[in-house]
Amino acid sequence: MTTPAATTRSLWSHAREILRQAWPVLVSAWASIIFGVMDTAMAGHASAADLQVMALAASIYITVFVGLMGVVHALIPIIAQHFGGQRYAEVGQAWGQGVWLALGLSLVGAAAMLLPDAWLALSGDVDPAVRDGITWYLRALVLALPATLVFRTVYALGTAVSRPKTVMMINLASVGFKFAFNWIFIFGKLGMPALGAAGAGLSTAMVGWMTLCAGLWAIYHDPYYLRFRPQLGRLHWPSQKELLRLGIPMGGSYLIEVCAFSFMALLVAREGMFVTGGHQIMANLAALSYMMPMAVGIASASLTAQAIGARDPHRARKTGQAGITLVALGAALTATVLVVAKAPILRLYTDDMQVAIIAAALLHLLPWFHLCDAMQCIGSYLLRAYKVAVVPLILQIFALTGLGLIGGWWLGFGPAAGALQPLLARIAPGAPTGAGSMWLMALSGLALSAMLLFLWYGHIVRVHARARQA
Template sequence: MSASRLPATAPWRTILQQSWPILISSWAGIVFAVMDTAMVGHTDAIDLQAMSLGASIYITVFVGLMGVIHALIPIVAQHFGARQPALAGHAWGQGIWLALALSGVGAASLLFPDFWLALSGDIQPAVRERVAGYLAALALALPSALLFRTIYATATAISQTRGVMLINVGSVAFKLLFNLWFIFGGLGLAPMGAVGAGAATLVVNWMMLAAGWWMVGRHPAFTALGLRIGRPRWADQKALLRLGLPMGGSYLIEVCAFSFMALLVARDGLYASGAQQILANLVALCYMLPMSLSLSTASLTAQAVGARQLAEARRNGLHGIALVIIGALLTNLVLIFAQTQIVALYTDEAQVAVIALALLQIAPWFHFWDAMHCISAYILRAYKIAIVPLMLQIIILTGLGLIGGWWLGYGPGAGRLAPVVAWFMPGAPVGAGTMWVMAMAGLALTSLLLFAWYGHTLRRQRPAR
């Protein structure tokens, strides 16, 4: 591959240039959740708990399926780096079929929320009813969300992310308008609360897919790939699933900590549940910076691997790690010094705010290890290494973080971690605090082991000089 196809500038500069559209797109996407929480938080505690539980269930399903679709990123990027545009375009078409199949599975799981809510103990009938309505709307939104992810993944793989960014930014304005209308009512529509937030997402997601479809049909960078859907081919689906299933499993494990924490913390009552949702939203918002840097790093690294420029792939990865560390430290300054202002943006409910401020004390610690886990996992995926991260995540994030958090927070060992919780987050509910402390410990250990495996991968490579 010629030097013109791969970046000739310093890797850190190229990563930053390509990551800021991903960052803005990611922030625009997470603003949906922040907007829902903030706006529903100004209705009543029942709606806020319903949306907290419903959002946790939806995110668990969506992120797991999205991870499978994101197998397109290293696959398309390596074809693109190897100057095989036709194969890249064909891979996208196979991703469309996979997205449609996964949509059916995901939508079915959202229509039966009682399975998920069983983890939350006694839930008020009014809350359960609103959760069901919220998830029914999102079940109809899921196909458009996953299909749009095939466009997002392809754009990221070929470093053409500005169009997707514009679509995501534009969607925020429409989400705000539909949220105001559906949540609070008006123009002949009765207030819908949490269900209205889901209905607004349904409308906007299909609008985003229409805009994305228009973009890939007209933008030269996409038309050069000869994007085509064609017929589903089992060989191609197997290739996608071979990489996508462990990636989806990894994504699922990462998000399950948040989802199951929300379901378990509901046992502590409405106010704790609302505070949990605020911290989860904030951590997700902060995660967008390391994720955007990691996606850009992984895309450039995969392109270099496809071009067999292994020294360039190594440089891209190491520069990406450095940028993520710097970004995490800068983010933590905001988390440390602006906690009161942040909570005030989310809720007017005094009891929710008090618990949220207590929980937020762990946010800087958690975010740092969340960022390290993100970059280490994404770099390995650039080399199409997905099984090892998945196995480590199953054993550590699930075993130590999730199951350990339940055991010490709400299970037979409840209360044993109270001194540690009091040190990290004085005044926080012991159960919720334990879940966050154990989740952080799982992220820290997993990150260190993933970095060790990345070092092992680099030692096995013999880059051309």
């Protein structure tokens, strides 16, 4: 039953509760994304060829990892609803089944990453040295994949039970180790050979296993987790089916979102090394900006799922409204920073003038891209709190793949290549035709996705409220 205190809480009180959980998630996400920023910046200072290796190989890895991570993240609404309903033993059991799922998915991901030529077929004629660098980078990350996916179960558990600081502290500590290992392996320090971009992959693998060990130690030694009795247990097929029913469409949704970046990078490679470098800087900044709405979205979804588990639809709805408001305000602030600080941001990424010029042209689109990205992000996360994932996946396929990715290819590299050039000349002067067209259509796809997801979210909230009243 909904208590009077719950019905009279203000929107800001819900927003404060979200922020208390979102800021550790945000810091943790920034620490994770710094890995990619660090790899790109350090590889860029090694050579332009290493930057191209990083752009293409990272796109392949991110596509694989994010898709599989989305499946594992089905744990968040499942555990959060158990936690909200005070079913603590089921929390620990669900986590153990998530570990089994992550281990199985790591085999699938390894198989995909060991076939780089299948991915590079989209990139046209890639220099053999670049192709070789991509192969070695991905081989190193195959070693990292089991650790990083199992660590996402620790992340899911901490987030779902309102204990996100555990992962935050681990990720913050890992940044220092990542920088040191990158310095050693990319540039060949302390007697090691200079491995370039492949060295970044090796350092990621080493740090991945270190963070997993730290995460497992935390959940077995922190008294907060003792009530859940987290344990691996035996493989339980009904639990695996529940995870996969929710996780496969969630993973598909994550995959659709990230494929825009991945396939854009593979296609933009046709325009040469400097355009690839400029695109990679744009993609890194977009990913870094995305961390804010993602953190608020995860916190909002977790708290919403807890309210659903506690059978409090009013609190669930108010939490969603607060999350949407916070994301809108945060996105506007981020977009302003991207406009004001463009020049110093570019200096952090590259010393190459040609790469910087291309990146500067593309960055005209980034503030608007981020605003649309942020709103579709919060919409998708709130739907996941209600364990709704199939329809959002269909909507995102239509908007992000149909309009955004396929439309971008059609107008950037396909039969209608150059059709958007007059518009690009006005809003992003100097942007390459292919890369600029793809970013513009990706922006349009995100705007459509946000609108459709919010319409469906409103429908789900009304249906859920009527079901509780009945």
